[in-house]
Amino acid sequence: MALTGLEIYKLLPKKNCRECGSPTCLAFAMQLAQGKGSLDACPYVSEEAKEKLGAASQPPIRLVTIGTGEHALQVGDETVLFRHDKTFFHQPPLAVTVYDDWEDARIQARLAELKAFSWERVGLVLRVDMVAVVHRAEEPGRLAAAAQMVQAALPYPLYLESAEAGAVEAALQAVGAGKPLIAAATPENWQAWVELAKKYGCPLVVSAEGLDALAELAEKVAAAGVKDLVLDSRPATLVQALTDQTQIRRLAIRKKFRPLGYPTLVRVPQGDAWQATAYAATLIAKYGGVLLLPAEVGIPNVLPLVTLRQNIYTDPQKPIQVQPGIYPVGEPGPDAPVLVTTNFSLTYFTVMSDVEASKIPAYMLICDTDGTSVLTAWAAGKFSAESIAETMDKFKLAEKVNHRRLILPGFVAVLSGKLQSLTNWEVVVGPRESAGLPNFLRARLSA
Amino acid sequence: MGVELQREKWVGRVTPVTLGATAAEGGTRGHTITVGGETTLPFLHFEGQMPHAPVTALEIWDMPPADWPPLLLDAFGDAVQDPVSWAKKCVDEYGARLLCLRLASTAPDGQNAPPEAAADTVRAVLKAVDVPLIVLGCGDFDKDNQVFPKVSDAAAGERVAIGIAEQNNYKSLVASCMMNNHVILSQAPIDINIQKQMNILITEMGMPPERILMDPTTGGLGYGLEYCYSIMERIRLGALQGDKMLAMPLIVFPGQESWRFKEAKEPESAAPQWGEQYTRAISWELTTAVALLQAGADVLVFRHPEARRQTERYIEAMMAPAGVEA
Ligand code: SF4
Numbered sequence: 001m002a003l004t005g006l007e008i009y010k011l012l013p014k015k016n017c018r019e020c021g022s023p024t025c026l027a028f029a030m031q032l033a034q035g036k037g038s039l040d041a042c043p044y045v046s047e048e049a050k051e052k053l054g055a056a057s058q059p060p061i062r063l064v065t066i067g068t069g070e071h072a073l074q075v076g077d078e079t080v081l082f083r084h085d086k087t088f089f090h091q092p093p094l095a096v097t098v099y100d101d102w103e104d105a106r107i108q109a110r111l112a113e114l115k116a117f118s119w120e121r122v123g124l125v126l127r128v129d130m131v132a133v134v135h136r137a138e139e140p141g142r143l144a145a146a147a148q149m150v151q152a153a154l155p156y157p158l159y160l161e162s163a164e165a166g167a168v169e170a171a172l173q174a175v176g177a178g179k180p181l182i183a184a185a186t187p188e189n190w191q192a193w194v195e196l197a198k199k200y201g202c203p204l205v206v207s208a209e210g211l212d213a214l215a216e217l218a219e220k221v222a223a224a225g226v227k228d229l230v231l232d233s234r235p236a237t238l239v240q241a242l243t244d245q246t247q248i249r250r251l252a253i254r255k256k257f258r259p260l261g262y263p264t265l266v267r268v269p270q271g272d273a274w275q276a277t278a279y280a281a282t283l284i285a286k287y288g289g290v291l292l293l294p295a296e297v298g299i300p301n302v303l304p305l306v307t308l309r310q311n312i313y314t315d316p317q318k319p320i321q322v323q324p325g326i327y328p329v330g331e332p333g334p335d336a337p338v339l340v341t342t343n344f345s346l347t348y349f350t351v352m353s354d355v356e357a358s359k360i361p362a363y364m365l366i367c368d369t370d371g372t373s374v375l376t377a378w379a380a381g382k383f384s385a386e387s388i389a390e391t392m393d394k395f396k397l398a399e400k401v402n403h404r405r406l407i408l409p410g411f412v413a414v415l416s417g418k419l420q421s422l423t424n425w426e427v428v429v430g431p432r433e434s435a436g437l438p439n440f441l442r443a444r445l446s447a
Numbered sequence: 448m449g450v451e452l453q454r455e456k457w458v459g460r461v462t463p464v465t466l467g468a469t470a471a472e473g474g475t476r477g478h479t480i481t482v483g484g485e486t487t488l489p490f491l492h493f494e495g496q497m498p499h500a501p502v503t504a505l506e507i508w509d510m511p512p513a514d515w516p517p518l519l520l521d522a523f524g525d526a527v528q529d530p531v532s533w534a535k536k537c538v539d540e541y542g543a544r545l546l547c548l549r550l551a552s553t554a555p556d557g558q559n560a561p562p563e564a565a566a567d568t569v570r571a572v573l574k575a576v577d578v579p580l581i582v583l584g585c586g587d588f589d590k591d592n593q594v595f596p597k598v599s600d601a602a603a604g605e606r607v608a609i610g611i612a613e614q615n616n617y618k619s620l621v622a623s624c625m626m627n628n629h630v631i632l633s634q635a636p637i638d639i640n641i642q643k644q645m646n647i648l649i650t651e652m653g654m655p656p657e658r659i660l661m662d663p664t665t666g667g668l669g670y671g672l673e674y675c676y677s678i679m680e681r682i683r684l685g686a687l688q689g690d691k692m693l694a695m696p697l698i699v700f701p702g703q704e705s706w707r708f709k710e711a712k713e714p715e716s717a718a719p720q721w722g723e724q725y726t727r728a729i730s731w732e733l734t735t736a737v738a739l740l741q742a743g744a745d746v747l748v749f750r751h752p753e754a755r756r757q758t759e760r761y762i763e764a765m766m767a768p769a770g771v772e773a
Contacts, residue, residue: 082684084677119720121669211450238764243493250453274757275764277730280735285676300727303710304668305732309674310736346671353670353708357514432458438514439556 002400067157076263094128135162215259216299263289321371330361467579477577566601599623667704683743702750
């Protein structure tokens with residue numbers, strides 16, 4: 001809800017002193033209304049005006065930062081209900097839980113597992129992003145010790161949870177500089193948590209049962225000066241969680257309902273790793289913010305979850321691309337077949353897995369088509385005999401293999417003549433659908 | 448503070464479709480299965496009705512699948528040698544209430560089994576188990592066009608779902624499904640406009656919308672799931688906004704699209720960083736299914752019985768209007 005130039009003008013000091021660089025206050029206001037310049041340029045603007053103007057330019061869901069430095073996470077600032085309307089912007093952080101009443105050795109084992117769990121997929125690193133340290137131990141100081149252990153082992157931001165603000169305060173004295181997410185302020189005890197969040201500059205979970213109580217609590221906490229909030233509506237069931245998440249998203253985006261204009265927390269219940277996986281998957285698809293995974297959710301469950309998260313948060317307008325180049329599948333030798341295709345990630349992955357399925361080692365020559373599929377790229381002139389020939393030269397394909405034979409996708413069979421005359425390589429037309437590759441490759445090998 | 452709940456006022460409804468026919472309806476199935484009827488987005492019980500829970504099927508083949516990994520084949524043992532034993536195992540041991548028979552042996556570049564043999568297999572499976580059946584061809588248009596009419600005749604009266612029909616080969620399948628009172632699977636390549644066009648063409652031939660399931664083309668998790676997810680959401684929104692030609696229930700294939708890829712296929716020895724294969728592979732199929740359910744899936748075809756079972760538990764929890772406490 002942007003303000004008009006005149007509305008902004010009314011809030012300015014009207015000194016026309018030019019210190020902001022504009023000739024008049026009105027001119028400055030007009031600039032701001034167009035989203036140019038910053039209010040800070042006026043040294044005389046009142047606190048009240050700052051607040052009003054700030055509120056008007058706030059996104060419907062606040063962007064909250066958890067942690068510091070390279071591994072800091074941002075969550076919130078979503079603008080749509082459906083990814084096809086634009087895109088979802090900030091992936092929900094996945095936090096794996098450790099309890100402070102575990103033996104040190106058990107905590108260390110969990111951390112080692114998380115450390116090893118990271119791999120690259122189409123240039124993006126998939127991994128768990130946070131560690132949740134939950135206070136359950138009898139000794140009050142144990143949370144601090146466990147948090148320090150985690151921080152020493154992994155660079156990821158922390159989530160610290162306790163029923164007692166005092167236990168979290170003790171932990172913050174040790175790890176507070178890392179700006180962990182702390183939990184949780186409730187309708188009964190929020191003042192103490194507000195003090196903590198302010199003192200350490202940490203984002204804060206506000207937790208109350210049901211949206212009415214939650215909105216009320218969030219408003220109080222925000223009015224007390226803590227704005228980086230994460231909402232926990234404490235749903236009793238997954239159906240209720242889906243309902244709450246849907247309502248919070250609709251209220252924030254459609255109604256600009258400020259009290260619920262924050263990212264959310266999802267506590268995946270303990271008990272059953274399969275249903276916990278399904279629970280987490282549901283709220284990765286539907287509006288979840290920080291996802292707390294229970295201890296029994298292991299790496300084999302997390303693998304599909306981080307992949308789903310990557311899928312759902314892919315910008316529909318910007319398909320993921322693979323770097324052009326020559327990619328080995330299996331361990332190809334100099335006589336291995338060479339298959340040409342485009343750098344659309346989906347095309348690349350599908351072709352790669354079908355070549356893998358053939359069990360015949362091969363090279364894939366990936367051409368730059370701005371991340372479009374074979375037919376789309378061909379229609380747009382981005383996948384042509386010339387561009388394939390250039391890619392062959394650029395990546396010195398002739399030095400990789402001892403033969404001069406290329407396999408071309410069946411959909412662009414029309415390119416084969418020209419490609420053959422441009423390169424003097426033999427061009428073999430492959431199947432139209434990638435699924436036909438295993439049979440095609442095996443048949444060629446036996447021929 | 449009173450938070451005003453946001454409820455959409457949808458005007459449309461997903462068309463109910465029934466699979467299978469009991470003796471009373473001219474078939475021999477022990478039960479029928481109805482899907483569709485939703486007047487809201489998935490599981491938003493505060494806003495509308497989901498009169499029929501989404502259903503799960505297990506996939507069986509008429510020949511032992513060559514490219515299924517050992518972990519998946521282990522679930523069925525020797526039963527994969529014979530579609531009748533395989534069907535019985537799925538129903539008796541794994542509790543499947545719906546089966547999806549793939550006539551893989553008819554593929555011209557494989558065994559190239561004749562249409563008559565395929566029809567015999569369908570007859571034998573229908574005789575061996577009394578659950579409703581989905582029958583898939585090998586995917587070769589010309590061959591499917593020879594096989595489908597025979598299958599359709601062999602299953603006359605049983606209201607099986609037959610597919611896949613797509614732009615280039617829907618006509619003969621529609622004709623034979625109409626004649627024998629079957630349900631047709633209408634497929635489009637992740638494209639809402641083609642999907643709608645397909646449904647228009649099929650209904651213009653006289654097929655009632657109550658006998659069409661839409662197959663939006665399933666994308667695998669990590670392999671294009673997001674395209675399929677968004678097309679399904681758009682199709683379902685279209686249905687709720689009143690577009691009858693997008694209102695058919697959606698059928699998807701999480702099993703097929705999970706077990707094709709190495710994330711499910713690789714044993715732990717080949718990919719130690721991904722952890723133990725059983726949990727990983729079942730979670731992969733389950734996670735795919737959950738995402739598809741959240742996008743509006745009505746019928747889901749599985750390969751691994753445990754993935755199907757866990758999805759059933761999930762659906763049951765999601766179908767209780769107030770939810771089930773974890
Ligand atoms: S600096 Fe402030 S008071 Fe001076 S002209 Fe600019 S807006 Fe007006």
